[in-house]
Amino acid sequence: MSGYLLAFLALAALSMAYIGNSRAKATHKAAVGKVHSRPIYHGLNVAIWTAVPAFVLLLVWLVFQSTIVNQLVLAGIPGSENFDPSASSILMSEVRQVASGNLFKEPSPEVKAAAAHYQSLQGIAAYLMAAAVAVAAAIGAFFGLKVIGSRYRARHSVELSVTLFMMFSSLLAILITLGIVFSLVFEAFHFFTKVPFTEFLFGLRWEPQIAMRADQVAGQGAFGVIPVLYGTFLISAIAMIVAVPTGILSAIFLTEYSHPKFRAVVKPLLEILAGVPTVVYGFFAVLTVAPAIRDLGFALGFEASPNSALAAGAVMGVMIIPFISSLSDDAFAAVPRAMREGSYALGATKGETIRKVLLPAALPGIVGGVLLALSRAVGETMIVVMAAGLIAKLTLNPLDAVTTVTVQIVTLLIGDAEFDNPKTLAAFALGLVLFIVTLILNLIALHTVRKYREKY
């Protein structure tokens, strides 16, 4: 129903734009003196007046319709005023199921009557909505056409509407982010009412597998975030050890040494690395790299776990190479040619020029790239879910298995979930921690990149 209404609105706007345009042309021809706006602006203005208020009305209607209909149906069921909220919501979902014809068992006569009531109310609401939207569009079109005249500032009005629309779009993005943060904070707060904040933040044991039902046998549970966070940082550190030198050196080679044709081929190839799905990296890590590391460990006499931090970290490092190399590449390319020439003209070699002039000048850009890659590594999920371990362990040995924040969130939310149990809620607290860490990294990266912009 609302789909047809949207199509109707679009059609109405289009035809009103055409009508407005031709009417403005006619008015302008007869006008004395200077005309303010070109006819097309009058046309657009009418279209906006026709479509936008009606569209807003449609949205508001859709938001409130189901609540109002539910209230009315519920009021019609005898004895419903004594139900508690969860019971009435269960009842209402049953009514809706029956109304849409999904019968699991023969419904009770009250539910049957309510379903019929529900259906008739829905039908009335749909007609009312169509009528209201059509009236709103007609009123808008009427006023839009009425104001057409040689001195009416249709251009200003259209430009204002466009500006407002852009503002609305940017606000929407911010609001959605805020919504995500609030849902995280809210559930995390729930968690902290069950597990003390200090225990979560400073605890050295992470054993979240506690019982969810009375008949389950499970451990006591401990929610110390330190070992999990430590695992994230260990794997990220291994990834950075792999990616930072490789990325920066390849950027130096590509900008300063390689032939332009070579660069034109290699740079896009390198950037393909960023486009490989992380799940592919994941099975590369778990099926190829981890066994290779284990065999090498055996050959050298080390004990290597099948889910070593080294395997996950190294593969993650390969994944983030393109972030570092691409951003460093841009940073080097942004150093003016005059800097290089100035250095060469003083008799500096290529190596001296790179080390003493280009690297310091490009450093902020490189740091920005490295931090961006780091926040990517910290938040990376698929590779570690597949290749890192599940047991939180405080160890410096890269051949041992560690777990990460993202892995724990995934395992906590898979399977039985109950939202008044610390085991499930812990996922939100972990998510909040991860969010704060990456936020800080991103802020630092933004700050350095901005500083870098002021350089030249």
Place this chain on the structure above:
Amino acid sequence: MNMMSEAAVEKALDKSMSDAGLKMIGKDVSVYYGEKRALFDVNLNVRKNTVTALIGPSGCGKSTFLRTLNRMNDTIDGCRVTGKITLDNADIYDPSVDVVELRARVGMVFQKPNPFPKSIYENIAYGPRIHGLAKTKSDMDRIVESSLQRAGLWNEAKDRLQEPGTGLSGGQQQRLCIARAVAVSPEVILMDEPCSALDPIATAKVEELIHELRTNFTIVIVTHSMQQAARVSQRTAMFHLGNLVEENDTDKMFTNPDDQRTQDYIMGRFG
């Protein structure tokens, strides 16, 4: 009976030229950018302790010629130089020549001031440091001070040596670049329109500086300003469409040039 071989004759000739104070000799110099030829068999000599000005309309090849003198064209892809250029009678395009050493002997100042994003001190110390010219910190301090003094920047910069060189005014930056070039004690300094980005007062200062530097260095300067060529140089070379039109004493060039095209250009009839 004169039995000297041709090579010996040439050698003797070269010697007599260098005795006459020729620092650099360009013989049949041609430059190609890919397929495009930018210079056509230019024969131009640079005299010792003299300011040689290269003039001519835009795109005539004067900057290209200047950049062949310290092989800065090597950094441009697809650029090829033919002919022979010597510095103190040694071919600078000989395969045995180290470009880095050559550029330490033939310094360069660019059109736009291009100080490094480092402190004033570090800008000057950069060259001496990579060439190992200073053994101790006090040696380096001395080099920095004398270079800044020679560039006439010491009084303005001595209290702010640790501040970034990019914070100086345009004219000061250009003198910093000259000081930077002077700091490695080159024999020749090439200047590519060093004043084109400067206001008249800063220009006057740089010109005065060029005048003083002449006693210790050989200078080649590319300029678009006839007045500047007349003010600072002793010898002037006029380029047009990649050819050397005329090379003469500056006084003669601006009063009674041999070539009609030079006359036209100086009078402002083209270019």
